[in-house]
Amino acid sequence: MNCEEVTILLHALIDGELDAGNAREVEAHVEICPNCAAQLQNFQDLRKALMSSSLRFAAPKSLLARIEGKLPAPGVTRANRRSVIRSFAFGATASALAASGLLVIVMRADDQRNILGEVVSAHLRSLQAQHLTDVLSTDQHTVKPWFNGRLDVAPPVVDLTAQGFTLLGGRLDYVDAKPVAAIVYRRRVHVINLFCAPAPGEAARSAVMESRQGFNVRHWRENGINLWAVSDIAADELEEFGEKFEAALRQ
Amino acid sequence: MVGGAADRSGEKAEQFKKLALPHLDAVYTLARYLMRSASDADDAVQECYLRAFRHFDTFRGGPIKPWLMAILRNSCHDIYVDTTSLVYTRENIGEDTEATSANPMWREDSETPEQIVLRRHASETMRRLIDELPTEFRETIVLREINDLSYRDIATIIEVPIGTVMSRLARARVMLRDAWLATESGSECR
Numbered sequence: 001m002n003c004e005e006v007t008i009l010l011h012a013l014i015d016g017e018l019d020a021g022n023a024r025e026v027e028a029h030v031e032i033c034p035n036c037a038a039q040l041q042n043f044q045d046l047r048k049a050l051m052s053s054s055l056r057f058a059a060p061k062s063l064l065a066r067i068e069g070k071l072p073a074p075g076v077t078r079a080n081r082r083s084v085i086r087s088f089a090f091g092a093t094a095s096a097l098a099a100s101g102l103l104v105i106v107m108r109a110d111d112q113r114n115i116l117g118e119v120v121s122a123h124l125r126s127l128q129a130q131h132l133t134d135v136l137s138t139d140q141h142t143v144k145p146w147f148n149g150r151l152d153v154a155p156p157v158v159d160l161t162a163q164g165f166t167l168l169g170g171r172l173d174y175v176d177a178k179p180v181a182a183i184v185y186r187r188r189v190h191v192i193n194l195f196c197a198p199a200p201g202e203a204a205r206s207a208v209m210e211s212r213q214g215f216n217v218r219h220w221r222e223n224g225i226n227l228w229a230v231s232d233i234a235a236d237e238l239e240e241f242g243e244k245f246e247a248a249l250r251q
Numbered sequence: 252m253v254g255g256a257a258d259r260s261g262e263k264a265e266q267f268k269k270l271a272l273p274h275l276d277a278v279y280t281l282a283r284y285l286m287r288s289a290s291d292a293d294d295a296v297q298e299c300y301l302r303a304f305r306h307f308d309t310f311r312g313g314p315i316k317p318w319l320m321a322i323l324r325n326s327c328h329d330i331y332v333d334t335t336s337l338v339y340t341r342e343n344i345g346e347d348t349e350a351t352s353a354n355p356m357w358r359e360d361s362e363t364p365e366q367i368v369l370r371r372h373a374s375e376t377m378r379r380l381i382d383e384l385p386t387e388f389r390e391t392i393v394l395r396e397i398n399d400l401s402y403r404d405i406a407t408i409i410e411v412p413i414g415t416v417m418s419r420l421a422r423a424r425v426m427l428r429d430a431w432l433a434t435e436s437g438s439e440c441r
Contacts, residue, residue, distance in 0.1 A: 054374040055378060055396075056280045057283045073261055177316065
């Protein structure tokens, strides 16, 4: 890797957008190139200055009122928690899903009405946009810290290679307009995504299996974190993944 | 499932508010930097939210923030077309090649990073420096540094390849840093 490439890629490094391989290459170059090292430091300083500045604006209350005034009046009904299970409906996009995959989602307990649709969308995006991972590593000690400062939850990352589920990396994704961690595993040719978000104060809940349009879904809650597993692999394999995941977490 | 059209419209509005209104400050922030005027920003944000609600049926799920930002950007454009001549200054767009050219994009400064970072910097100054960036670079840096969006989301919002996002961000940071350093070194005179 030469200075010219590093000049651009060091920004991706600062932004946490480089995969592990390229990040290592940039860092290796920076170690031996004082000029690029100075640049990197330089831009990190700028970033710090930006972050310590107060650059956001708060929308005026009057603007919020104006917008709300122009939207239709609020409806009377709101989905209760029980409707969450009934709303496990995948979007029509599911049939378009040729690639196979497994999703484990850990997220907040509220706003779960369209979660499965969101999950499938997130999963499709991860496969179609060539953006399966932000951090590419088979090392759980690399993947887990990557989420520091990106999320208000530390996602559970365990290495299940010995159990037949290879850790591929992690990704920041959004489900229901909230950032979630996606941990990516692989089972043979099957891609596995793991999404993480907190459910603070909520009681543990044992796993429930669901099946829709070729996907299996395993949902459980543990340690104040909601977990959802979605896959087109066989239900027993998904169950196996969930059990081994839970077992590995307890070790 | 049940209920009349009014219920559904109310329900849709509720769902929209629940998803979209938490991002009001972020959308407003981008509007302030794009429009550089509080009242224009108000108009752009209101237009953005009304458009977003009208087209909420076409929202395919996933992250709503980039979707809102893209609509906001269009709203800003439309308002700009009404009020002033041009938002984007084509001659300032270096795009991919320029960012990787042999021209030094930074000054060979003798200042140490520590000296730079330890200085006091006023938020107002930084806001002004961002405001002074050409629009392409301003919106990219605001989306990245202030609204904290990924390259992928930014690429979607401003409808350019990720490589262009990277080169614009690189150039934007060079411009911003140079302007910042110039301000810092001139601050003793004030």
